[in-house]
Amino acid sequence: MLSEKEVNHIAKLARLNLSSEEVKRFSTQLSDILTYVEQLEEVDTDTIKETSQVTGLKNVTQEDVIDTKCDGEALLLCSPLPKERKQIRVKTVIDNT
Amino acid sequence: MNIQNLTIDTIHEGLINKEFSCTELTKAFLEKAKKENERLNIYITITEKEALETAAHVDEKIARGESISGLEGIPCSIKDLINTKGIRSTSGSAILSDFVSPYDATVVQKLRDAGMIMIGKTNLDEFACGGSTEYSFVGPTRNPHNERYTAGGSSGGSAAAVAAGTCLYALGTDTGGSIRQPASFCGVPALKVTYGRVSRSGVTAMASSLDTVGPFAHSCRDIAHVMNTIAGSDPEDSTTPEVVVPNYLHSLDESIKGLTIGIPKEYFDDGIDEEVKESVHNAIKQLEKQGATVKEVSLPMTKYAIAVYYIVMPAELSANLARFDAIRFGTKPDHTGESLEEYYLNARGEGFGDEVKRRIMMGTYVLSAGYYDAYYKKAQKVRTAIIEEFNTVFQEVDVLIGPTVPTPAFKLGEKLDDPLQMYLVDSLTVPMNIAGLPALNVPCGSTKKGLPIGMQIIGPQFSEAQLLTIGHTYETHS
Numbered sequence: 163m164l165s166e167k168e169v170n171h172i173a174k175l176a177r178l179n180l181s182s183e184e185v186k187r188f189s190t191q192l193s194d195i196l197t198y199v200e201q202l203e204e205v206d207t208d209t210i211k212e213t214s215q216v217t218g219l220k221n222v223t224q225e226d227v228i229d230t231k232c233d234g235e236a237l238l239l240c241s242p243l244p245k246e247r248k249q250i251r252v253k254t255v256i257d258n259t
Numbered sequence: 260m261n262i263q264n265l266t267i268d269t270i271h272e273g274l275i276n277k278e279f280s281c282t283e284l285t286k287a288f289l290e291k292a293k294k295e296n297e298r299l300n301i302y303i304t305i306t307e308k309e310a311l312e313t314a315a316h317v318d319e320k321i322a323r324g325e326s327i328s329g330l331e332g333i334p335c336s337i338k339d340l341i342n343t344k345g346i347r348s349t350s351g352s353a354i355l356s357d358f359v360s361p362y363d364a365t366v367v368q369k370l371r372d373a374g375m376i377m378i379g380k381t382n383l384d385e386f387a388c389g390g391s392t393e394y395s396f397v398g399p400t401r402n403p404h405n406e407r408y409t410a411g412g413s414s415g416g417s418a419a420a421v422a423a424g425t426c427l428y429a430l431g432t433d434t435g436g437s438i439r440q441p442a443s444f445c446g447v448p449a450l451k452v453t454y455g456r457v458s459r460s461g462v463t464a465m466a467s468s469l470d471t472v473g474p475f476a477h478s479c480r481d482i483a484h485v486m487n488t489i490a491g492s493d494p495e496d497s498t499t500p501e502v503v504v505p506n507y508l509h510s511l512d513e514s515i516k517g518l519t520i521g522i523p524k525e526y527f528d529d530g531i532d533e534e535v536k537e538s539v540h541n542a543i544k545q546l547e548k549q550g551a552t553v554k555e556v557s558l559p560m561t562k563y564a565i566a567v568y569y570i571v572m573p574a575e576l577s578a579n580l581a582r583f584d585a586i587r588f589g590t591k592p593d594h595t596g597e598s599l600e601e602y603y604l605n606a607r608g609e610g611f612g613d614e615v616k617r618r619i620m621m622g623t624y625v626l627s628a629g630y631y632d633a634y635y636k637k638a639q640k641v642r643t644a645i646i647e648e649f650n651t652v653f654q655e656v657d658v659l660i661g662p663t664v665p666t667p668a669f670k671l672g673e674k675l676d677d678p679l680q681m682y683l684v685d686s687l688t689v690p691m692n693i694a695g696l697p698a699l700n701v702p703c704g705s706t707k708k709g710l711p712i713g714m715q716i717i718g719p720q721f722s723e724a725q726l727l728t729i730g731h732t733y734e735t736h737s
Contacts, residue, residue: 164624168624169620172623172624173620175627176577176607176619176620176623177584177604178604178611178616178619178620179608179609180608184616191617192621192624194678194679195678195679195682196624198566198679199569199634200566202563202567202570202637202641203637205560207641210643211640212640212643213640213643213646214468215468215498216455216468216646216694216695217454217455217500218500219455219500224494224497231362232362237587240358240359240587241586241587241588242588243586250587252599253595253596253597253598
């Protein structure tokens with residue numbers, strides 16, 4: 163069972179503002195889903211290795227070259243925030259005051 | 260002009276023999292798309308201007324006596340999860356409602372080079388999260404066969420776009436069934452490719468170890484046409500191995516004599532609708548008449564696939580969707596707040612819909628300290644067990660056939676209040692994503708109520724050509 167307190171904590175980690183209605187609902191729904199996935203405990207996996215990808219490829223590398231497919235101006239245009247000297251202006255990250 | 264029953268080949272012939280111009284053809288499809296869009300909500304954006312410009316260009320080429328390629332001048336649609344340069348690409352989300360992509364996905368670039376006429380960008384569940392297209396920020400796509408039913412999802416718009424006759428082919432994405440399930444519900448053939456067969460560069464990432472891009476069309480032949488253009492290794496997607504791309508059209512007419520079809524008994528158990536079982540069994544009998552032999556097999560790990568999926572997928576999704584913060588791109592929140600953190604919280608709280616939030620929460624939880632081993636690591640191990648089970652069974656049989664979905668399409672709104680019930684709809688499609696296998700949905704009948712039924716033909720990795728041969732054999736003999 164995922165408590166509302168835990169839901170609030172996870173939401174903060176995920177940077178999601180949730181309404182109190184959402185917190186309440188997710189607490190029940192996520193608990194149901196977690197109960198469902200816990201059936202994996204039935205499977206004996208002591209001698210099984212994990213799979214994180216299915217291609218069999220290893221260490222795919224490429225030359226470090228600048229890609230000019232998109233120009234900087236076009237990329238900056240995608241931002242909804244003000245731009246200054248080819249940079250996006252955001253709220254203060256580290257406040258020294 | 261009459262645009263019913265056209266194929267990629269017949270349009271190509273018509274264009275080079277000057278039976279109709281590409282502009283006439285495009286106008287007819289645009290008119291059909293607009294009409295069906297009002298009824299079914301298939302498209303997020305109809306790209307009329309671009310379509311007509313490309314059509315005029317194709318007509319000029321033909322007038323100059325230049326040759327045109329097989330897909331040149333052929334109307335198609337693209338799922339809005341796939342980025343298209345200069346055209347709004349929303350991923351079905353409010354957080355990208357005004358996002359115009361500054362570049363083309365590799366698949367789009369390949370189709371542009373091949374001369375596609377893009378009719379529009381199709382509707383989907385937000386960030387491909389859902390099985391009914393009801394979680395789109397523009398509302399659900401309705402089923403062309405019955406408007407009270409869902410078109411399936413997440414690529415419901417692409418499936419409906421083809422089924423309603425608004426284009427010849429469409430691209431979708433399949434992470435847990437998002438191509439095959441809507442194809443089954445809407446009654447069109449569609450291919451979920453081997454993981455890595457088609458580039459995902461420029462396609463908004465959902466779950467990176469499971470995502471695939473593939474085509475919907477009116478026939479397996481037309482799917483083969485599209486595959487010939489979109490398949491292959493891409494330097495911009497490091498998960499696309501250098502495996503030779505066959506000509507998928509060349510093998511279509513090969514005989515299936517001597518082929519062994521495995522019938523997994525778990526795919527026909529009690530939870531499967533009776534009408535679905537009967538239609539799929541009848542389809543298998545047709546293939547036996549063409550010389551295939553049938554063998555019952557067992558895949559007991561099937562029942563764990565959804566549990567593995569709902570750990571691995573949200574984990575990967577929560578990491579991928581962390582990039583949506585409305586700073587470099589995205590919709591600015593109504594309340595920007597006092598700090599950067601508040602900006603993030605509001606942008607994501609306002610910009611994401613219900614199902615996406617639920618999955619981000621689930622993913623963040625299973626990856627959080629103290630739970631990683633119990634959930635994520637465990638799921639990755641069971642994933643291995645599922646893969647090994649498929650490997651063993653493919654030593655005995657060439658392909659597997661079963662229902663694509665346990666039931667026909669469900670009604671709009673039916674599963675919205677119960678996420679787990681929505682997840683279980685994918686119980687027969689998810690295993691192939693977990694193992695990275697290709698699977699082809701082929702329509703094989705309909706219910707008494709007139710809703711389509713689909714079977715899926717599943718093969719080992721990179722066996723797409725064989726799947727299309729079998730699908731084509733069924734289409735020509737049923």
